[in-house]
Amino acid sequence: MNNIIVKAERLTKVYNKGVGGDVFALRDVSLEIHKGELIAIMGASGSGKSTLMNILGCLDKPTEGSLFFEEKEVSKLGDKELASVRNKKIGFVFQSFNLLARTSALENVELPLIYSDKVNVTKLAKDALNLVGLADRVHHHPGELSGGQQQRVAIARALVNDPDIIFADEPTGNLDTKSSYEIITLFQKLNKEGRTIVLVTHELDIAEHAKRIIKVSDGRIVSDELNNSPRNAETELNKLVKEVKNEN
Amino acid sequence: MKISKSIRISRNQLLSNKIRTILSLIGIIIGVSAVIIMVAIGNGAQKEVLNKIESMGTNLIVVNAGQVQKTSGRQQIRGTVTTLTIEDADILASECPAVSKSTPVQTKKLLVKWGNLSSNTTITGTTSDYQTIRNFYIERGTFFSEEENKASVRYAVLGQTVVKNLFGKNDPIGETLRIGRVPFKVIGIMESKGTDLNGVDQDDQIFIPVQTALRRVFNLTYINTINLQVLSSNEMDFAIKQVSEVLRERHRLDRLNKSDDFTIQNQVELLETQKETTDTFTALIVSVASISLIVGGIGILAIMLIAIKERIKEIGLRMAVGASRKDILLQFIIEASILSVGGGVIGIFIGVFIAIMASIATEWTLSISIPSIIYSFLFSLAIGLFFGVYPARKASMLDPIESLRSE
Ligand SMILES: Nc1ncnc2c1ncn2[C@@H]1O[C@H](COP(=O)(O)OP(=O)(O)OP(=O)(O)O)[C@@H](O)[C@H]1O
């Protein structure tokens, strides 16, 4: 099968923290991500989910083991190639958003486009904000947006350069149920259009929307199973909207 | 990524933190404007000196009695030498082919009286050729002629300062004043000449025929100076040799095996020594001003390092969304360049402005030099780049995840 996007071989990540000794954030993790997958990574806090995502997203280097992105070994990529992979192939949604405080939502979303060769930067950024339902917040600064809205700006930024794979670290962590379903609806739609999506979540009912669920504990993968009947976020969302209407 | 994009990012960065930007500009601004002002002052001083030397007359050679000693830049004649005479002046003009004109000069400060006003003024005994040789002409009335000199008439030609001091608004021509106890009739007024190289007011001077001066006023048989005009500037050295030979012969120095009892100076020499001193002066102030430019560069360095620390998350994020290390390096180098170019340009405007204002407000001659503008600008650009590269490299070596995690 030649539809592997990311292949991780025996990844280990060790943080050296003087007093308490070494912290093994990842131990011997091997993993393959195929084109078109929708994967949920679950695990307790501190189990190593973010560390794994950062390495899979070509942002961090493993202490040991190797990572292949589209069959190329990431540690052997040059400065320019690596930057280009991060820019064009990968969209990353950080657990803590990482928006630029002094710039508007629009400029935040434009950021990846600046480093690409795209020309209609503003239009693409507006489209992405539209997609996440923030068309009316284009010129707001992150400080003027709610947590959920900031989350969606971060998602728009990950989407804007039309990447092959999107890594989202707890994209629903700050959202209420309705907003969470909206985001998952968006991810399921993007996945249907052919994009590969990996997301981290604490909540099982969010994870059940994925086609594959990986459970991490103490830096190890403890289970990796296909979910043959993923839930559909859109129908749940409609249900939710109806319920709210009935209540009124 | 295109350079134009990097420039836009850098510009936005600088605009979004105006106070910091202004602070980092100040050093360069002061440095550049200091260089421009200092060089303008140095240049102005040099120009003034050159003007003075040139206004002394063209192709001028000055023969002084005795050996001229140089003490702290000024020239002084030691002792009294009595061998230089009016005849020497005449003979030099007729026997040296390279010399076209000559005029004897004897000066002394004396009390001059008109009515009940008096003034201590330099009395210069000379001939009418003095005007051409020293490029210092009569403005009103007449200068005494060669015949009047030979006849030792008591005619006086006044400098403008003397006119002002003694006569005020009265017309001095036709009036009689006393030099010492001798009465002189005023027949002319000189044009205004200003100060000489040593800062002496050349208008505070009364010209009288040299014969009259020696016989009736100074009671001397010798003179202290002969001014000579050489035919052309390339015959200067030749003329000096001739003058020296003639004078040694006339003063019988060779036969007695004595050294020169006179000193010959020419304008070219004066020009060169003066240029040397002003050049060292300019070099000194420029190096002082350059230090302030370097300090300005260190300011840029400090501000950039702070900026990188403050923006470490942003740098990490840019890398995470696809900025290459080269992009980050370029962005910070461009930022440093904008700072140094901006500081340079503002510094040029301020420097030129202050120089112009200073020359209007003070008596100084300030001459703004274009090379000083170009060099200080290039220097500030080089400094900005030099001090910008280190922080820029530092920023480009950051690790994206570590940067994003840092607070
Ligand atoms: N920079 C670091 N230095 C030292 N230890 C770190 C560092 N980053 C992570 N760790 C440690 O590595 C382990 C895994 O951290 P990670 O952030 O991957 O957890 P997580 O599964 O994402 O947790 P959460 O659900 O709370 O986000 C934790 O024990 C954490 O303390």
Ligand SMILES: [Mg+2]
């Ligand atoms: Mg995490």
